[in-house]
Each structure stands twice: as structure tokens, then as C-alpha cells.
Amino acid sequence: MSAEKITTQKVNFKVFRFNADEDYLPYYENYTMDITSEEVVLDVLNRIKWDHDGSFSYRRSCRHGICGACAIKVNGRSTLACKESMATMIEYFGNDITLEPLSTKRAVKDMIIDKADFWDKHASVTPYLVADIDECPSCENLVSPHDAEELNEADLCIQCGACHYACPVVEVNSDFFGPAAFVAAYRFESDVRDSDGERLINVNEEKQGVWDCAKCYECAEVCPKDINPIEKITKLHQMAFKKGVAKNNVATRHAVGFLHSIKRNGVLDEGGLVLYSEGLHIVKHIPVALAMFRKGKIVPPWGITKSDKLDEIQKLIKSSSTVKF
Amino acid sequence: MKKLKYALFTGCTAKQSTPEQMMSTMAVARKLGIEMIELTEASCCGASHLQDYDDFLSLVLNARNIAYAEKHGLTMVTICNTCQLNTAMTKHRLDKNAELKAKVNEKLAEIGLEYKGTSNVIHFLYAIIDDFGLDKIKEMVVKPLSQFNIAPFYGCHNIRPSELHDESHKQKENPYNPTSLDDLIIACGGKNVDYEEKNKCCGFHVELQAPHTAAVLTGTAIAGATDNNADMMVTPCPLCHLKLDTQTKSASEAIGREVSLPVLHMQQMVGLALGCTPAELGLKHHVTEVNFI
Structure with missing residues (x-):
């Protein structure tokens, strides 16, 4: 037990x-309450329902960060209500706290949202x-501790949706699977x-797959289980190259x-990168490129200042590359 | 105060598509009496994209960059959020994992280098705040930006993952309510604009593969700043700058509304307040013209 004194403040x-x-x-609706330093966000939801308005609705079940039901947004931040302490929220946002469902446009009743898009994508x-597993195996199907580590705790996900509804790409692109x-x-x-052969191909398809991740790290920031979804997204990119899909x-x-x-060059050739990536489609970038050129923002390939000691970089690329495309 | 001296990792854009960022970095360093030793041997950080392709190689290349800062015995200063992320992330991973560090050093040994983990990696924004000090900046302001409402645009990779940020910098940053850039605006005499998108993504990293997504994110950010009466935006990241400054046409089309605001690099804003000339700060290199200076 913490020896710290319980404090109370108005929120x-x-x-x-x-x-x-x-x-x-x-x-x-506005409510002002005395909040103790021991309360979590779910306690506040309960108190709104029990003390102020019995019709107030939200999802809750385990109260132990396992079921993933009670995720909501506190001042715009995806939060698992049963796990997040009010003291932290007050430290983050001060004494004016806004409680909203994970996605206001998907709201059904108060904090409850229609999570169909999340489950469909999942x-x-x-x-x-x-x-292919023998229905009557003669021994256990063993996984070594080393192999189990490869999961990188991805199995801890409780499908709370905190990352999904914090992801800006999910909001813009309805095809995107989400973190x-x-x-x-x-x-x-x-x-x-x-031994599934299709999954990795599926999550690498354009529009829906990992390549549309904007790399904003919102998912890593909000995950209540510290799973670091963008790390998994990066690994799915790498796997696609390694497995040749x-x-x-x-x-x-x-x-x-x-x-x-x-x-x-050691450094990036910005124009060369766009040309290599886009091929003939580079023509669509011409208007912006011209505007940039007029402002001295385009350096031709021959004008690029290469890294000093480029031979070192080239040597390292030779010796340290682990992938071929 | 002892004179500040850093190893400067310029990144690639400062030497190509945002020359004004390089100019203003050096102009501000001169004004503040900060010595910058440019790491001319450094390679590209991989920008999170080489990392999608070959994780180990990107670690080795970034470790090499840091090793050069270590050779100078200096803290490495970055001037791009994505350089900061990838370099600091490399440091974090190598410092936490002796086995990985040994593997990387085995490669670096081929070129006579070693990554030791002795140099910190910080973004110039936080070098100014943590090491130089906002109070001193305030004292040095000769041309306060008091007539302007300035919208800070933080850029993802300086504030998230927050653990990495807090490990690298003294000034902690709340990723949901960051304050450093706001504080810098106020120190320069400007009025900071609060708006929802200030800590959101500009879409730069999906510009090529998901142009619509990227354009919507850019447009929404500029619209948010505009609707809160911003006269201009300011960012510590050249990649955010490229999106916000050069892509207003596609951004406007994507959100169905004409949006355009002048965008300053953090260094340009500080430079103006300290009395640098627009020419020194490269203001003529902006696509969305900075026509009020």
C-alpha cells in the first residue's frame, strides 16, 4: 500500500x-465532483451514473484492464477508463476534463460506440x-521461449480500440485496417x-495495409497494454521484404x-527518391516541383553534397545489409 | 555560462529542399553564440523508411553517425524531428541491448569506429530551451513578434513516443498538451495560438503512397490554425514544413476549402525576434510567401 496521503480536488x-x-x-453535460487521488477514470463514469444520472451509459466489465470494454477519450486522448488514474489525467490536462466516446461520430449512446468497423477489420x-494440426496429437506442440519472444507481446492486445480510434489514418481512409x-x-x-500464406500479403496491400501508416506514433502513445503497435507495423513491413511478398x-x-x-550519396537524393518511387507517375509532382524550383528548393543530382567518407558508408551497406529486394 | 558547442546532424532536407532551415539554424547559432561542428561524414538517418526495409542496416548507419559525434565528445543536435526519432531510437535500442550493440560495433569496427553511447541526441528546439534557456532568449529579443498570432505545429517525432522524448531531453513534454514551442513563441514576444491540431500528424510520410490521406492531414492542420486566428504557423520539423508550405493546393482540394498560411521554421522565428534579416533566414525560399515581414 502506498503511504502517500489521499488528496482531494475539485474537477x-x-x-x-x-x-x-x-x-x-x-x-x-457538466458535472463538478471532488476527485480523490486514488480514483481511476472508470470511478468517475460510475459516479456520474450512480450519483447524477442513471441513464448515463458506458461499457464496463472486468475493471482490471483485461476485457478492453471501457476505453473512452479523455481530453481527446484514448484511455482505458479502468486503468487510467485521475491523478495522471489532472496532471496532463488540469482540472477541466472532457469525457467523450472513443469516436464521437460512431456514438450510439453516450460513451458507447458502434465498433463494427474495428471488428470487421480485425x-x-x-x-x-x-x-495443420493433428487432431489426436501424441505429444504437445512445443514453442521454445526464444520463438515465443518473437511475438513481442502482441498477444497482450485486449482489442479495446484505443489505438484504432486514435489513428489519424483510420479517420481519413475507411479501408485502412488500423493499428x-x-x-x-x-x-x-x-x-x-x-502457416497462413495470405495474411502477410493481405496486410501489405495498398490502401488497406501497413504502407498507409503515417508513422505518427499515436498508437504507441495510447496503448494501455504498452504493446507498441507501430513497432509491429514496422515488423510487418520488414517481414514482407524478408519473405518475398x-x-x-x-x-x-x-x-x-x-x-x-x-x-x-550517403545522404538522400530527394528528387531521385521520388523518381525511383513514382516512375512515370512523377509527372503529377511537376507543378509542386516547379514551384519549389522557383524558390531554390530543388537541388539537381549533380549538385548534391555527398557525405564525407562515403566509402565507409558503402562498406557498411555491403557488410551489414540483411535484405534483398 | 560556458559557450555551448554541439555536433550538428543537419539531415538531408536542410541541404536540399529546405535551404532556409540550414541558413536560419546557423544564423540563430551565431546570434546565441553556439558553436556548431557539422557532421559532414553523416549519412541519411533512413527517415523511418529504410527502417521498414532493413532494420539492422539502419541501426548500423545511425550508430555510425552518433559515433562521429562521440569522437568530437559532443552532444548531437538534430534539426529535423524524423532525424531525431531515428537517431535517438537507435541510441535507445543500443544502450538497452548489449548484444545488439556488440553486433553493430562488430560492423563499425570494419571502418575503425565504435559506438559507445556517450553522446546524447537532442533536437535544436530543446537545446535552446534546456541548455540555452528561454529567459536568456527573452532578454536577447530585439524585435518582438508581438503583432502576430503564431500557431505552433510540433510534429509527431519530437513528442512521440514520449518515453523516447523524455529520455533524450531535460524538458519533459506532454504529447497531448506539449508546451515547449508555445513557450518559445511567447519568449519571442509572439502570441501562441492554441488549436486541436498542434500535436497532430502532417501526413508527410505517406505523401507518395497515400496522397489523399496526407493531403487531408495537412489541410486539417492549416485549417485548425487558421480558424483560431493564426497569422502564421511555426514548426521545428523541416518535413512538416515541406507539407505545410509547399502542398497547400492538394491540401485545399482534399478538404474542400482554400487553406494557406505562412509557415516559419522554429529557427526563423527565433532569428526574426533576435534581429536577423529576412535574407539571413532564407525567407525567400518559402513557397507560401512570408509577405508580412
């Missing part, structure tokens, strides 16, 4: 309210083990027992193009 809550059956538009990455689905895909792709498209050429550029 103003602005709470998203909406009932899809009755309301055209959502509105916000289901479409084959989130289960695909293996949680990629974690599920990685969890089984990295399992030595799995990476297609020759603008996204993969963009990644490989860095190697070519570094090999040649």
Missing part, C-alpha cells in the same frame, strides 16, 4: 451525451492460428506454428529507394 467534467434513438445532435486479417488489426496480424505472422509498388520502392540513395 469540472464536460461529458458527451447522445442517444441515437432520441437525439439529432450530441450535447455536453476479422479480415485472419486473427487466428492457421496450421490493432495489424497487431493481431503480427501476433499470428510471428507465431512459428502458423513485398510487391513492387510506390510504397515499397520508396523504402528501398532510401538504400539506393544512401549507397550513392
Whole structure:
């Protein structure tokens, strides 16, 4: 038990309210409460329902960070309500706290959202083990501790949706699988027992797959289980190259193009990279390139200042490369 | 105060598509009396894309860059958020994993180098805040930006993952409510604009493979700053700058609304307040013209 004294402070809550059956538009209800340093966000949700308005609705179940039901947004930050202490939220945001569902546009009633898009995407990455397993095995199917480590804790995901609804790409591109689905895909792709041949190809397809990740690290920041989804997304990129399923498209050429550029110059040849990635499609960049050229923002290939000691870089590329495309 | 001296990792854009960033970095360093030793041997950091292709190679190349800063016995200063992420991430991984560090050093030995882990890696924004000090900047301001509402645009890779940020810098940053750039704006005499997109993504890294997504993110950010009465935006990241400054046409089309704001590099804003001339700061290199200076 902590020996620290329990403290109390007044907090103003602005709470998203909406009932899809009755309301055209959502509105916000204000509540002011004394919050102790021991309370978690879920305690606040409970107190709103129990002390202020019995019709207030939210999902909850285990209260132990296992079921993933109670994720909401606190001041725009995806949060697992049963795990997040109010003290931390006050430290982050001060005494004016806004409680909203994970996605306001998907709200059904108050904090409850329609999570169908999340589950549809989760289901479409084959989130289960695909293996030819003897129905009556004579011994256990052993996985060594070393092989189990390859999962990198992806199996800890509780499908709370915190990362999915924090991802800016999910909001813009409805085809994008999103970080949680990629974690599920990685969890089984990295399992030595799995033999599915389609999953990795599927999560590497343009528009829906890992290549549309904007690398903003929002998912890593919000995950209540510290799974670091973008690390798994990066590993899925790498796996695609290692297992030879990476297609020759603008996204993969963009990644490989860095190697070519570094090999040649040490530094990046920005124009060369775009040309290598886009091929003939480079014409669509001409208007912006011209505007940049007029402002002295384009350096021709022959004008690039190469890295000093380029031979060292080239030597390292030769000796340390682990992938071929 | 002892004179500050850093090993400068310029990154690639400062030497190509954002020459004004290089100019303003050096102009501000001169004004502040900071000595910069440019790491001319450094390679590209891989920008998170080489990392998608060959993780080990990207570690080796970034470790080499840091090793050169170590040879000078200096802290490495980056001027690009993505360089900061990839370099600091390399340091984090090698310092935490002796086996990986040994493997990387085996390769570096081929060229007579060793990564020791003795040099810290920090972004110039935090070098100014942590090492130089905002109070001293305030004292040195000769041309306060008091007539301007300035919208800070932090850029993902300086504030997330927050653990990496906090490990590298003295000034901790709340990724949901960052304050450093706001504080710098105020120190320069400007009025900081609060808006929802200040800590959001500009879309730069999916510019080629997902142009619509990238354009929507850029447009939304500029629109957010505009709707909160910003006269201009300011960013510590040249990649964010490229998106916000050069891609306003596609951004406007994507969000169905004309958006365009002048965008300053963090260094240009500080330089203006300290009395550098627009020419010294390369203001003529912006696509969205900085026409009010």
C-alpha cells in the first residue's frame, strides 16, 4: 500500500451525451465532483451514473484492464477508463476534463460506440492460428521461449480500440485496417506454428495495409497494454521484404529507394527518391516541383553534397545489409 | 555560462529542399553564440523508411553517425524531428541491448569506429530551451513578434513516443498538451495560438503512397490554425514544413476549402525576434510567401 496521503480536488467534467434513438445532435453535460487521488477514470463514469444520472451509459466489465470494454477519450486522448488514474489525467490536462466516446461520430449512446468497423477489420486479417494440426496429437506442440519472444507481446492486445480510434489514418481512409488489426496480424505472422500464406500479403496491400501508416506514433502513445503497435507495423513491413511478398509498388520502392540513395550519396537524393518511387507517375509532382524550383528548393543530382567518407558508408551497406529486394 | 558547442546532424532536407532551415539554424547559432561542428561524414538517418526495409542496416548507419559525434565528445543536435526519432531510437535500442550493440560495433569496427553511447541526441528546439534557456532568449529579443498570432505545429517525432522524448531531453513534454514551442513563441514576444491540431500528424510520410490521406492531414492542420486566428504557423520539423508550405493546393482540394498560411521554421522565428534579416533566414525560399515581414 502506498503511504502517500489521499488528496482531494475539485474537477469540472464536460461529458458527451447522445442517444441515437432520441437525439439529432450530441450535447455536453457538466458535472463538478471532488476527485480523490486514488480514483481511476472508470470511478468517475460510475459516479456520474450512480450519483447524477442513471441513464448515463458506458461499457464496463472486468475493471482490471483485461476485457478492453471501457476505453473512452479523455481530453481527446484514448484511455482505458479502468486503468487510467485521475491523478495522471489532472496532471496532463488540469482540472477541466472532457469525457467523450472513443469516436464521437460512431456514438450510439453516450460513451458507447458502434465498433463494427474495428471488428470487421480485425476479422479480415485472419486473427487466428492457421496450421495443420493433428487432431489426436501424441505429444504437445512445443514453442521454445526464444520463438515465443518473437511475438513481442502482441498477444497482450485486449482489442479495446484505443489505438484504432486514435489513428489519424483510420479517420481519413475507411479501408485502412488500423493499428490493432495489424497487431493481431503480427501476433499470428510471428507465431512459428502458423502457416497462413495470405495474411502477410493481405496486410501489405495498398490502401488497406501497413504502407498507409503515417508513422505518427499515436498508437504507441495510447496503448494501455504498452504493446507498441507501430513497432509491429514496422515488423510487418520488414517481414514482407524478408519473405518475398513485398510487391513492387510506390510504397515499397520508396523504402528501398532510401538504400539506393544512401549507397550513392550517403545522404538522400530527394528528387531521385521520388523518381525511383513514382516512375512515370512523377509527372503529377511537376507543378509542386516547379514551384519549389522557383524558390531554390530543388537541388539537381549533380549538385548534391555527398557525405564525407562515403566509402565507409558503402562498406557498411555491403557488410551489414540483411535484405534483398 | 560556458559557450555551448554541439555536433550538428543537419539531415538531408536542410541541404536540399529546405535551404532556409540550414541558413536560419546557423544564423540563430551565431546570434546565441553556439558553436556548431557539422557532421559532414553523416549519412541519411533512413527517415523511418529504410527502417521498414532493413532494420539492422539502419541501426548500423545511425550508430555510425552518433559515433562521429562521440569522437568530437559532443552532444548531437538534430534539426529535423524524423532525424531525431531515428537517431535517438537507435541510441535507445543500443544502450538497452548489449548484444545488439556488440553486433553493430562488430560492423563499425570494419571502418575503425565504435559506438559507445556517450553522446546524447537532442533536437535544436530543446537545446535552446534546456541548455540555452528561454529567459536568456527573452532578454536577447530585439524585435518582438508581438503583432502576430503564431500557431505552433510540433510534429509527431519530437513528442512521440514520449518515453523516447523524455529520455533524450531535460524538458519533459506532454504529447497531448506539449508546451515547449508555445513557450518559445511567447519568449519571442509572439502570441501562441492554441488549436486541436498542434500535436497532430502532417501526413508527410505517406505523401507518395497515400496522397489523399496526407493531403487531408495537412489541410486539417492549416485549417485548425487558421480558424483560431493564426497569422502564421511555426514548426521545428523541416518535413512538416515541406507539407505545410509547399502542398497547400492538394491540401485545399482534399478538404474542400482554400487553406494557406505562412509557415516559419522554429529557427526563423527565433532569428526574426533576435534581429536577423529576412535574407539571413532564407525567407525567400518559402513557397507560401512570408509577405508580412
